[in-house]
Amino acid sequence: MKQCKDLKVVAVEYPSDGYVLLKLTDDMPFTDIRGGQFVEIKVEGSPKTFLRRPISVNYVDLEKNELHLLIQLVGDGTRALSELKVGDSLNVLFPLGNGFTQGTAGEKVLLVGGGVGIAPLLEYGRQLVEAKAVPVFLLGGRSSKNLIMLDQYKSIGEVYVTTEDGSMGNKGFVTDSDVLKESSAVKFDRISVCGPKPMMVAVAKFAKQRGIKCEVSLENMMACGLGACLCCVEKTVRGNVCVCKEGPVFDVNDLNW
Protein backbone atom coordinates (compact mmCIF):
# COMPACT_ATOMS: atom_id res chain seq x y z
CA MET A 1 0.00 0.00 0.00
CA LYS A 2 1.25 3.45 -0.94
CA GLN A 3 1.83 5.99 1.80
CA CYS A 4 2.59 9.68 1.93
CA LYS A 5 4.12 10.63 5.24
CA ASP A 6 6.88 12.41 7.10
CA LEU A 7 9.89 10.18 7.69
CA LYS A 8 12.60 11.05 10.16
CA VAL A 9 16.17 11.66 9.01
CA VAL A 10 18.53 9.54 11.15
CA ALA A 11 21.74 10.01 9.15
CA VAL A 12 23.07 12.26 6.38
CA GLU A 13 26.30 10.88 4.91
CA TYR A 14 28.53 12.01 2.06
CA PRO A 15 30.02 8.84 0.55
CA SER A 16 31.80 10.74 -2.24
CA ASP A 17 31.97 14.15 -3.91
CA GLY A 18 28.59 15.02 -5.35
CA TYR A 19 26.57 12.38 -3.52
CA VAL A 20 24.49 12.30 -0.36
CA LEU A 21 23.20 9.21 1.39
CA LEU A 22 20.03 9.85 3.41
CA LYS A 23 18.93 7.34 6.01
CA LEU A 24 15.30 7.63 7.07
CA THR A 25 13.22 5.86 9.65
CA ASP A 26 9.59 5.58 10.71
CA ASP A 27 7.38 4.08 13.44
CA MET A 28 6.03 1.58 10.92
CA PRO A 29 8.32 -1.08 9.45
CA PHE A 30 9.58 -0.69 5.86
CA THR A 31 8.58 -4.19 4.82
CA ASP A 32 6.60 -3.52 1.69
CA ILE A 33 9.35 -2.24 -0.63
CA ARG A 34 10.70 -4.08 -3.66
CA GLY A 35 14.16 -3.54 -5.10
CA GLY A 36 13.84 -1.16 -8.05
CA GLN A 37 10.91 0.73 -6.61
CA PHE A 38 11.27 4.43 -5.90
CA VAL A 39 9.97 7.22 -3.68
CA GLU A 40 8.93 10.81 -4.40
CA ILE A 41 10.34 13.38 -2.00
CA LYS A 42 8.88 16.78 -1.24
CA VAL A 43 11.79 19.18 -1.13
CA GLU A 44 11.59 22.06 1.32
CA GLY A 45 13.88 25.07 1.37
CA SER A 46 14.43 25.17 -2.38
CA PRO A 47 12.28 27.87 -3.97
CA LYS A 48 13.08 26.68 -7.50
CA THR A 49 11.88 23.16 -6.73
CA PHE A 50 8.14 22.80 -7.09
CA LEU A 51 7.53 19.15 -7.92
CA ARG A 52 8.52 16.14 -5.83
CA ARG A 53 11.82 14.45 -6.67
CA PRO A 54 11.76 10.77 -7.67
CA ILE A 55 14.61 8.84 -5.99
CA SER A 56 15.29 5.12 -6.16
CA VAL A 57 15.43 3.01 -3.01
CA ASN A 58 19.08 2.25 -2.36
CA TYR A 59 18.73 -0.07 0.60
CA VAL A 60 16.28 -1.14 3.27
CA ASP A 61 17.91 -2.00 6.58
CA LEU A 62 15.26 -4.23 8.10
CA GLU A 63 17.07 -4.57 11.43
CA LYS A 64 17.30 -0.83 12.07
CA ASN A 65 14.13 -0.10 10.06
CA GLU A 66 15.95 2.37 7.84
CA LEU A 67 15.22 3.41 4.28
CA HIS A 68 18.39 4.52 2.47
CA LEU A 69 18.39 6.89 -0.49
CA LEU A 70 21.60 7.48 -2.43
CA ILE A 71 21.28 10.79 -4.24
CA GLN A 72 23.54 12.40 -6.82
CA LEU A 73 23.61 16.18 -6.49
CA VAL A 74 22.49 17.54 -9.84
CA GLY A 75 20.39 20.64 -9.14
CA ASP A 76 18.76 22.83 -6.55
CA GLY A 77 16.40 20.13 -5.26
CA THR A 78 19.06 17.53 -4.61
CA ARG A 79 21.35 20.19 -3.13
CA ALA A 80 18.60 21.13 -0.65
CA LEU A 81 18.28 17.45 0.25
CA SER A 82 22.02 17.28 0.94
CA GLU A 83 21.60 20.07 3.52
CA LEU A 84 19.16 18.09 5.67
CA LYS A 85 20.16 17.48 9.27
CA VAL A 86 19.67 14.50 11.54
CA GLY A 87 16.28 14.88 13.23
CA ASP A 88 14.69 16.73 10.29
CA SER A 89 11.62 15.20 8.75
CA LEU A 90 11.10 14.56 5.07
CA ASN A 91 7.75 14.06 3.36
CA VAL A 92 7.96 10.92 1.25
CA LEU A 93 5.46 9.24 -1.10
CA PHE A 94 6.29 5.53 -1.35
CA PRO A 95 6.69 2.82 -2.51
CA LEU A 96 6.18 3.64 -6.19
CA GLY A 97 6.57 1.69 -9.42
CA ASN A 98 6.89 -2.01 -10.13
CA GLY A 99 10.46 -2.89 -9.13
CA PHE A 100 12.76 -5.51 -10.60
CA THR A 101 11.67 -9.12 -11.19
CA GLN A 102 11.64 -11.03 -7.94
CA GLY A 103 14.34 -13.66 -7.60
CA THR A 104 13.90 -17.41 -7.62
CA ALA A 105 16.14 -19.84 -5.78
CA GLY A 106 19.29 -20.82 -7.62
CA GLU A 107 19.17 -18.34 -10.49
CA LYS A 108 22.18 -16.17 -11.20
CA VAL A 109 21.35 -12.55 -12.03
CA LEU A 110 23.78 -10.00 -13.44
CA LEU A 111 23.04 -6.54 -12.04
CA VAL A 112 24.53 -3.85 -14.27
CA GLY A 113 24.73 -0.30 -12.91
CA GLY A 114 26.18 2.91 -14.31
CA GLY A 115 26.81 6.13 -12.37
CA VAL A 116 24.16 6.76 -9.74
CA GLY A 117 22.19 3.96 -11.42
CA ILE A 118 24.07 1.56 -9.17
CA ALA A 119 21.90 2.82 -6.27
CA PRO A 120 18.80 0.58 -6.58
CA LEU A 121 20.88 -2.51 -7.37
CA LEU A 122 22.07 -2.78 -3.76
CA GLU A 123 18.59 -3.35 -2.37
CA TYR A 124 17.69 -5.55 -5.31
CA GLY A 125 20.81 -7.63 -4.71
CA ARG A 126 19.92 -7.98 -1.04
CA GLN A 127 16.44 -9.20 -1.95
CA LEU A 128 17.85 -11.65 -4.50
CA VAL A 129 20.04 -13.17 -1.78
CA GLU A 130 16.99 -13.33 0.46
CA ALA A 131 15.24 -15.29 -2.31
CA LYS A 132 18.29 -17.61 -2.52
CA ALA A 133 19.22 -16.28 -5.95
CA VAL A 134 22.80 -15.25 -6.74
CA PRO A 135 23.46 -11.62 -7.68
CA VAL A 136 26.62 -10.65 -9.58
CA PHE A 137 27.32 -6.93 -9.87
CA LEU A 138 28.84 -5.18 -12.86
CA LEU A 139 29.25 -1.52 -11.94
CA GLY A 140 30.55 1.20 -14.22
CA GLY A 141 31.57 4.79 -13.60
CA ARG A 142 33.55 7.63 -15.10
CA SER A 143 36.28 7.06 -12.52
CA SER A 144 36.77 5.27 -9.23
CA LYS A 145 35.22 8.32 -7.51
CA ASN A 146 31.83 7.41 -9.00
CA LEU A 147 31.98 3.85 -7.72
CA ILE A 148 30.91 4.36 -4.17
CA MET A 149 29.99 2.07 -1.32
CA LEU A 150 31.58 -0.90 -3.12
CA ASP A 151 32.12 -2.74 0.17
CA GLN A 152 28.38 -2.99 0.63
CA TYR A 153 27.94 -4.46 -2.83
CA LYS A 154 30.80 -6.90 -2.15
CA SER A 155 29.06 -8.07 1.02
CA ILE A 156 26.11 -9.20 -1.11
CA GLY A 157 27.73 -10.67 -4.23
CA GLU A 158 30.68 -10.76 -6.59
CA VAL A 159 31.53 -7.31 -7.97
CA TYR A 160 33.07 -6.46 -11.36
CA VAL A 161 34.00 -2.89 -12.14
CA THR A 162 34.71 -0.75 -15.19
CA THR A 163 35.83 2.88 -15.30
CA GLU A 164 36.08 5.14 -18.32
CA ASP A 165 39.45 6.49 -17.17
CA GLY A 166 40.79 3.11 -16.14
CA SER A 167 41.28 4.16 -12.52
CA MET A 168 39.59 0.96 -11.34
CA GLY A 169 38.71 -2.39 -12.94
CA ASN A 170 38.49 -2.78 -16.71
CA LYS A 171 39.00 0.44 -18.68
CA GLY A 172 35.97 1.49 -20.73
CA PHE A 173 32.21 1.01 -20.48
CA VAL A 174 30.38 -1.81 -18.73
CA THR A 175 30.08 -3.55 -22.10
CA ASP A 176 33.90 -3.72 -22.17
CA SER A 177 33.99 -5.78 -19.00
CA ASP A 178 35.67 -9.17 -19.00
CA VAL A 179 32.57 -10.60 -17.38
CA LEU A 180 30.56 -10.05 -20.59
CA LYS A 181 33.17 -11.69 -22.85
CA GLU A 182 32.15 -14.89 -24.59
CA SER A 183 35.10 -16.56 -22.85
CA SER A 184 34.03 -15.43 -19.37
CA ALA A 185 33.60 -18.21 -16.85
CA VAL A 186 30.72 -16.28 -15.22
CA LYS A 187 27.36 -17.33 -16.68
CA PHE A 188 24.03 -15.81 -15.69
CA ASP A 189 20.33 -16.46 -16.29
CA ARG A 190 19.19 -12.88 -16.73
CA ILE A 191 20.31 -9.25 -16.52
CA SER A 192 18.87 -6.23 -14.68
CA VAL A 193 20.20 -2.81 -15.63
CA CYS A 194 20.02 0.72 -14.25
CA GLY A 195 22.06 3.62 -15.59
CA PRO A 196 22.37 6.18 -18.37
CA LYS A 197 20.24 5.35 -21.40
CA PRO A 198 23.13 4.74 -23.87
CA MET A 199 24.56 2.23 -21.40
CA MET A 200 21.22 0.46 -20.98
CA VAL A 201 20.71 0.36 -24.75
CA ALA A 202 24.16 -1.19 -25.17
CA VAL A 203 23.54 -3.83 -22.50
CA ALA A 204 20.09 -4.56 -23.93
CA LYS A 205 21.64 -5.10 -27.35
CA PHE A 206 24.21 -7.45 -25.86
CA ALA A 207 21.50 -9.40 -24.04
CA LYS A 208 19.39 -9.73 -27.18
CA GLN A 209 22.39 -11.02 -29.15
CA ARG A 210 23.08 -13.63 -26.51
CA GLY A 211 19.42 -14.46 -26.00
CA ILE A 212 19.50 -13.52 -22.32
CA LYS A 213 16.42 -12.05 -20.64
CA CYS A 214 17.06 -8.42 -19.76
CA GLU A 215 15.18 -5.71 -17.89
CA VAL A 216 16.06 -2.04 -17.57
CA SER A 217 15.04 0.70 -15.13
CA LEU A 218 14.06 3.99 -16.79
CA GLU A 219 14.07 7.45 -15.26
CA ASN A 220 11.82 9.57 -17.47
CA MET A 221 10.95 12.97 -16.00
CA MET A 222 7.78 12.67 -13.99
CA ALA A 223 5.38 14.68 -11.88
CA CYS A 224 2.82 12.65 -9.92
CA GLY A 225 4.57 9.27 -9.57
CA LEU A 226 1.16 7.56 -9.48
CA GLY A 227 0.19 7.15 -13.14
CA ALA A 228 -2.18 10.11 -13.14
CA CYS A 229 -0.48 12.92 -15.03
CA LEU A 230 0.80 10.84 -17.96
CA CYS A 231 3.95 12.97 -18.27
CA CYS A 232 6.62 10.27 -17.94
CA VAL A 233 5.48 8.01 -20.77
CA GLU A 234 7.74 5.63 -22.67
CA LYS A 235 6.82 4.16 -26.06
CA THR A 236 6.30 0.43 -25.72
CA VAL A 237 4.77 -2.39 -27.74
CA ARG A 238 1.58 -1.55 -25.80
CA GLY A 239 1.71 2.15 -26.77
CA ASN A 240 2.66 5.00 -24.43
CA VAL A 241 2.78 3.82 -20.83
CA CYS A 242 3.69 5.57 -17.59
CA VAL A 243 7.21 4.83 -16.38
CA CYS A 244 6.13 5.71 -12.84
CA LYS A 245 3.38 3.11 -12.67
CA GLU A 246 3.97 0.37 -15.26
CA GLY A 247 7.74 0.85 -14.82
CA PRO A 248 10.26 2.02 -13.98
CA VAL A 249 11.45 -1.51 -14.81
CA PHE A 250 10.69 -2.82 -18.32
CA ASP A 251 11.55 -5.98 -20.18
CA VAL A 252 13.68 -4.73 -23.09
CA ASN A 253 11.48 -6.64 -25.52
CA ASP A 254 8.58 -4.35 -24.54
CA LEU A 255 10.51 -1.20 -25.48
CA ASN A 256 10.92 0.30 -28.95
CA TRP A 257 14.71 0.44 -28.57
Place this chain on the structure above:
Amino acid sequence: MSDISVNIAGLKMKNPVMTASGTFGYGLEFADLVNLEDIGGIIVKGTTLNPREGNDYPRMAETPYGMLNCVGLQNKGVDYFCKNIYPQIKDIKTNMIVNVSGSCPEDYAECAAKINDLENIPAIELNISCPNVRQGGMAFGVTTDGASQVVRAVREAYKKTLIVKLSPNVTSISDIARSVEDAGADAVSLINTLMGMSIDIERRKPRLSIKTGGLSGPAIRPVAVRCVYQVSKAVNIPIIGLGGIMTAEDAIEFFMAGANAIEIGTGNFIDPAISVKVAEGINSWLDAHGCKSLNEIVGVID
Protein backbone atom coordinates in the same frame (compact mmCIF):
# COMPACT_ATOMS: atom_id res chain seq x y z
CA MET B 1 -19.11 23.49 11.41
CA SER B 2 -20.07 25.72 8.52
CA ASP B 3 -22.20 24.53 5.66
CA ILE B 4 -19.82 23.94 2.77
CA SER B 5 -22.10 21.77 0.67
CA VAL B 6 -22.78 23.22 -2.75
CA ASN B 7 -25.19 22.68 -5.59
CA ILE B 8 -23.74 23.39 -9.01
CA ALA B 9 -26.68 23.42 -11.39
CA GLY B 10 -28.17 20.28 -9.86
CA LEU B 11 -24.85 18.66 -9.04
CA LYS B 12 -24.89 18.22 -5.27
CA MET B 13 -21.51 18.13 -3.55
CA LYS B 14 -20.69 17.60 0.12
CA ASN B 15 -17.93 20.17 -0.22
CA PRO B 16 -16.84 22.58 -2.96
CA VAL B 17 -13.53 20.87 -3.74
CA MET B 18 -13.08 18.83 -6.91
CA THR B 19 -9.99 17.32 -8.45
CA ALA B 20 -9.12 18.64 -11.89
CA SER B 21 -9.07 16.53 -15.00
CA GLY B 22 -5.72 15.00 -15.94
CA THR B 23 -4.25 15.42 -12.48
CA PHE B 24 -6.04 12.70 -10.54
CA GLY B 25 -6.29 9.84 -13.04
CA TYR B 26 -9.55 8.00 -12.43
CA GLY B 27 -9.30 8.52 -8.68
CA LEU B 28 -8.21 4.92 -8.22
CA GLU B 29 -4.54 5.86 -8.48
CA PHE B 30 -4.97 7.87 -5.27
CA ALA B 31 -7.15 5.43 -3.34
CA ASP B 32 -4.32 4.37 -0.97
CA LEU B 33 -3.53 7.97 -0.13
CA VAL B 34 -6.80 9.80 0.37
CA ASN B 35 -10.39 8.86 1.16
CA LEU B 36 -11.95 9.50 -2.25
CA GLU B 37 -15.43 9.88 -0.78
CA ASP B 38 -14.29 12.94 1.19
CA ILE B 39 -13.69 14.82 -2.07
CA GLY B 40 -16.60 16.87 -3.42
CA GLY B 41 -16.12 15.66 -6.97
CA ILE B 42 -13.54 13.84 -9.06
CA ILE B 43 -13.13 14.91 -12.68
CA VAL B 44 -11.47 12.07 -14.51
CA LYS B 45 -8.97 12.24 -17.32
CA GLY B 46 -10.01 13.86 -20.62
CA THR B 47 -11.90 11.34 -22.71
CA THR B 48 -12.31 11.42 -26.48
CA LEU B 49 -14.51 9.51 -28.92
CA ASN B 50 -11.52 7.59 -30.30
CA PRO B 51 -8.36 6.45 -28.49
CA ARG B 52 -5.45 8.88 -28.51
CA GLU B 53 -1.76 8.14 -27.96
CA GLY B 54 -0.99 11.70 -26.92
CA ASN B 55 2.23 13.58 -27.71
CA ASP B 56 5.79 12.31 -27.61
CA TYR B 57 7.97 12.44 -24.51
CA PRO B 58 9.11 14.82 -23.02
CA ARG B 59 5.72 16.07 -21.97
CA MET B 60 6.60 17.95 -18.81
CA ALA B 61 8.92 20.72 -17.67
CA GLU B 62 9.16 22.15 -14.18
CA THR B 63 8.95 25.95 -14.10
CA PRO B 64 8.97 28.52 -11.28
CA TYR B 65 6.05 27.61 -8.99
CA GLY B 66 4.48 25.46 -11.64
CA MET B 67 4.92 23.15 -14.56
CA LEU B 68 4.33 22.93 -18.28
CA ASN B 69 2.72 19.87 -19.82
CA CYS B 70 1.89 18.74 -23.32
CA VAL B 71 0.34 15.34 -22.63
CA GLY B 72 -2.06 15.77 -25.53
CA LEU B 73 -5.17 13.98 -24.27
CA GLN B 74 -3.74 10.47 -24.11
CA ASN B 75 -6.69 8.17 -23.38
CA LYS B 76 -8.16 4.91 -24.58
CA GLY B 77 -11.39 6.39 -25.90
CA VAL B 78 -14.94 6.60 -24.57
CA ASP B 79 -15.92 3.00 -25.35
CA TYR B 80 -12.98 1.67 -23.35
CA PHE B 81 -13.92 4.05 -20.55
CA CYS B 82 -17.54 2.87 -20.47
CA LYS B 83 -16.61 -0.81 -20.60
CA ASN B 84 -13.48 -1.04 -18.45
CA ILE B 85 -13.15 2.01 -16.24
CA TYR B 86 -16.70 2.98 -15.40
CA PRO B 87 -17.39 -0.35 -13.60
CA GLN B 88 -14.38 0.32 -11.35
CA ILE B 89 -15.41 3.86 -10.38
CA LYS B 90 -19.20 3.85 -10.46
CA ASP B 91 -19.58 2.93 -6.79
CA ILE B 92 -17.20 5.54 -5.41
CA LYS B 93 -19.48 7.64 -3.23
CA THR B 94 -18.74 11.05 -4.64
CA ASN B 95 -19.47 12.86 -7.90
CA MET B 96 -17.50 11.11 -10.62
CA ILE B 97 -17.41 13.53 -13.55
CA VAL B 98 -15.97 12.88 -16.98
CA ASN B 99 -13.98 15.46 -18.88
CA VAL B 100 -14.93 15.24 -22.56
CA SER B 101 -12.76 16.42 -25.40
CA GLY B 102 -12.92 16.18 -29.16
CA SER B 103 -11.88 17.58 -32.51
CA CYS B 104 -15.26 18.44 -34.06
CA PRO B 105 -18.73 19.18 -32.64
CA GLU B 106 -20.06 15.80 -33.83
CA ASP B 107 -17.32 13.90 -31.95
CA TYR B 108 -17.94 15.88 -28.79
CA ALA B 109 -21.67 15.18 -29.01
CA GLU B 110 -21.26 11.47 -29.71
CA CYS B 111 -18.82 11.07 -26.83
CA ALA B 112 -21.12 13.00 -24.49
CA ALA B 113 -24.14 10.91 -25.55
CA LYS B 114 -22.33 7.71 -24.57
CA ILE B 115 -21.53 9.13 -21.15
CA ASN B 116 -25.09 10.37 -20.75
CA ASP B 117 -26.10 6.69 -20.56
CA LEU B 118 -23.86 6.02 -17.54
CA GLU B 119 -26.09 6.20 -14.50
CA ASN B 120 -23.46 7.14 -11.93
CA ILE B 121 -21.85 9.93 -13.90
CA PRO B 122 -23.92 12.99 -12.94
CA ALA B 123 -22.04 15.56 -15.02
CA ILE B 124 -19.48 16.15 -17.72
CA GLU B 125 -16.90 18.85 -18.07
CA LEU B 126 -16.48 19.87 -21.68
CA ASN B 127 -12.89 20.62 -22.56
CA ILE B 128 -12.98 23.28 -25.26
CA SER B 129 -9.65 24.60 -24.13
CA CYS B 130 -6.88 22.01 -24.40
CA PRO B 131 -3.81 23.81 -25.70
CA ASN B 132 -1.85 20.67 -26.53
CA VAL B 133 -3.47 19.11 -29.55
CA ARG B 134 -3.95 20.79 -32.87
CA GLN B 135 -7.64 20.07 -32.89
CA GLY B 136 -7.90 19.53 -29.16
CA GLY B 137 -10.70 21.85 -28.56
CA MET B 138 -8.84 25.07 -28.02
CA ALA B 139 -9.65 26.04 -31.58
CA PHE B 140 -13.27 26.06 -30.41
CA GLY B 141 -12.62 27.61 -27.07
CA VAL B 142 -10.95 30.75 -28.38
CA THR B 143 -13.84 32.12 -30.42
CA THR B 144 -17.39 32.80 -29.28
CA ASP B 145 -18.78 31.15 -32.43
CA GLY B 146 -16.68 28.01 -32.02
CA ALA B 147 -17.47 27.70 -28.34
CA SER B 148 -21.21 28.04 -28.77
CA GLN B 149 -21.19 25.64 -31.75
CA VAL B 150 -19.66 22.83 -29.67
CA VAL B 151 -21.75 23.52 -26.59
CA ARG B 152 -24.97 23.57 -28.63
CA ALA B 153 -24.14 20.22 -30.21
CA VAL B 154 -23.36 18.64 -26.85
CA ARG B 155 -26.38 20.21 -25.16
CA GLU B 156 -28.63 18.33 -27.58
CA ALA B 157 -26.97 15.03 -26.75
CA TYR B 158 -26.36 15.45 -23.04
CA LYS B 159 -29.15 15.81 -20.50
CA LYS B 160 -27.34 16.03 -17.15
CA THR B 161 -25.16 18.78 -15.69
CA LEU B 162 -22.98 20.27 -18.41
CA ILE B 163 -19.90 22.14 -17.24
CA VAL B 164 -17.78 23.91 -19.87
CA LYS B 165 -14.08 24.44 -19.17
CA LEU B 166 -12.75 27.73 -20.49
CA SER B 167 -9.36 28.72 -21.83
CA PRO B 168 -7.53 31.77 -20.53
CA ASN B 169 -5.70 32.05 -23.85
CA VAL B 170 -8.26 34.47 -25.25
CA THR B 171 -8.79 38.20 -25.58
CA SER B 172 -11.99 38.26 -23.57
CA ILE B 173 -12.87 35.26 -21.41
CA SER B 174 -16.12 37.02 -20.43
CA ASP B 175 -17.31 36.98 -24.06
CA ILE B 176 -16.59 33.24 -24.35
CA ALA B 177 -18.35 32.58 -21.03
CA ARG B 178 -21.45 34.47 -22.19
CA SER B 179 -21.54 32.55 -25.45
CA VAL B 180 -21.41 29.13 -23.73
CA GLU B 181 -24.06 30.24 -21.25
CA ASP B 182 -26.30 31.25 -24.17
CA ALA B 183 -25.59 27.90 -25.86
CA GLY B 184 -26.91 25.98 -22.86
CA ALA B 185 -24.01 25.34 -20.48
CA ASP B 186 -25.12 24.73 -16.88
CA ALA B 187 -21.85 25.91 -15.39
CA VAL B 188 -18.36 27.00 -16.40
CA SER B 189 -15.01 25.94 -15.00
CA LEU B 190 -11.92 28.10 -15.41
CA ILE B 191 -9.12 28.34 -16.10
CA ASN B 192 -7.47 25.66 -18.19
CA THR B 193 -3.70 25.99 -18.55
CA LEU B 194 -1.99 29.03 -19.98
CA MET B 195 0.06 28.44 -23.13
CA GLY B 196 3.74 28.56 -22.30
CA MET B 197 7.19 27.55 -23.44
CA SER B 198 10.52 26.71 -21.86
CA ILE B 199 13.90 26.32 -23.54
CA ASP B 200 16.94 24.28 -22.51
CA ILE B 201 19.58 26.89 -23.37
CA GLU B 202 22.51 24.46 -23.33
CA ARG B 203 20.90 22.18 -25.88
CA ARG B 204 19.22 25.10 -27.67
CA LYS B 205 16.02 23.08 -27.75
CA PRO B 206 12.52 23.45 -26.31
CA ARG B 207 11.98 21.36 -23.18
CA LEU B 208 8.71 19.93 -24.50
CA SER B 209 8.35 17.62 -27.50
CA ILE B 210 5.83 19.88 -29.25
CA LYS B 211 7.67 23.03 -28.14
CA THR B 212 4.74 24.63 -26.29
CA GLY B 213 2.54 23.40 -23.49
CA GLY B 214 0.08 24.37 -20.81
CA LEU B 215 1.32 26.15 -17.69
CA SER B 216 -0.28 25.20 -14.38
CA GLY B 217 0.45 25.58 -10.68
CA PRO B 218 0.62 28.55 -8.30
CA ALA B 219 2.39 30.61 -10.99
CA ILE B 220 -0.94 31.09 -12.80
CA ARG B 221 -3.14 31.70 -9.76
CA PRO B 222 -3.51 35.50 -10.05
CA VAL B 223 -4.49 35.10 -13.71
CA ALA B 224 -7.10 32.53 -12.72
CA VAL B 225 -8.53 34.69 -9.92
CA ARG B 226 -8.83 37.59 -12.36
CA CYS B 227 -10.60 35.40 -14.93
CA VAL B 228 -13.05 34.06 -12.34
CA TYR B 229 -13.79 37.60 -11.20
CA GLN B 230 -14.44 38.83 -14.74
CA VAL B 231 -16.59 35.84 -15.69
CA SER B 232 -18.63 36.13 -12.49
CA LYS B 233 -19.63 39.61 -13.61
CA ALA B 234 -20.58 38.35 -17.07
CA VAL B 235 -22.72 35.24 -16.50
CA ASN B 236 -25.46 34.00 -14.18
CA ILE B 237 -24.52 30.30 -14.19
CA PRO B 238 -22.33 28.79 -11.43
CA ILE B 239 -18.56 29.09 -11.72
CA ILE B 240 -15.97 26.51 -10.75
CA GLY B 241 -12.58 28.17 -10.25
CA LEU B 242 -9.20 26.58 -10.67
CA GLY B 243 -5.60 27.55 -11.20
CA GLY B 244 -2.77 26.91 -8.76
CA ILE B 245 -4.82 26.31 -5.62
CA MET B 246 -2.59 24.77 -2.93
CA THR B 247 -4.27 25.86 0.32
CA ALA B 248 -7.69 26.70 1.75
CA GLU B 249 -6.72 30.37 1.72
CA ASP B 250 -6.06 30.14 -2.03
CA ALA B 251 -9.51 28.60 -2.45
CA ILE B 252 -11.14 31.39 -0.40
CA GLU B 253 -9.68 33.91 -2.86
CA PHE B 254 -11.50 32.14 -5.69
CA PHE B 255 -14.79 32.11 -3.75
CA MET B 256 -14.49 35.82 -3.02
CA ALA B 257 -13.79 36.44 -6.71
CA GLY B 258 -17.07 34.70 -7.54
CA ALA B 259 -16.44 30.95 -7.72
CA ASN B 260 -19.09 28.60 -6.30
CA ALA B 261 -16.73 25.64 -6.20
CA ILE B 262 -13.10 24.99 -6.98
CA GLU B 263 -10.87 22.37 -8.57
CA ILE B 264 -7.39 21.36 -7.53
CA GLY B 265 -5.05 20.18 -10.26
CA THR B 266 -1.29 20.37 -10.09
CA GLY B 267 -1.47 20.46 -6.29
CA ASN B 268 -2.38 16.76 -6.35
CA PHE B 269 1.16 16.03 -7.54
CA ILE B 270 2.68 17.73 -4.53
CA ASP B 271 0.30 16.33 -1.92
CA PRO B 272 -2.00 13.47 -2.94
CA ALA B 273 -4.38 14.32 -0.07
CA ILE B 274 -4.47 18.06 -0.78
CA SER B 275 -8.13 18.10 -1.88
CA VAL B 276 -9.40 16.83 1.45
CA LYS B 277 -7.03 19.08 3.39
CA VAL B 278 -8.27 22.12 1.46
CA ALA B 279 -11.91 21.14 2.07
CA GLU B 280 -11.22 20.87 5.82
CA GLY B 281 -9.31 24.13 5.71
CA ILE B 282 -12.20 25.95 4.04
CA ASN B 283 -14.46 24.76 6.83
CA SER B 284 -12.03 25.94 9.52
CA TRP B 285 -11.53 29.29 7.83
CA LEU B 286 -15.27 29.91 7.66
CA ASP B 287 -15.67 28.89 11.32
CA ALA B 288 -12.83 31.15 12.40
CA HIS B 289 -14.37 34.06 10.51
CA GLY B 290 -17.88 33.56 11.87
CA CYS B 291 -19.41 32.46 8.57
CA LYS B 292 -22.26 29.96 8.77
CA SER B 293 -22.06 28.99 5.13
CA LEU B 294 -19.77 29.25 2.16
CA ASN B 295 -22.35 31.37 0.35
CA GLU B 296 -21.58 34.27 2.65
CA ILE B 297 -18.25 34.84 0.94
CA VAL B 298 -19.01 33.88 -2.67
CA GLY B 299 -18.59 36.90 -4.94
CA VAL B 300 -18.07 39.42 -2.16
CA ILE B 301 -15.73 41.45 -4.35
CA ASP B 302 -17.86 43.98 -6.16
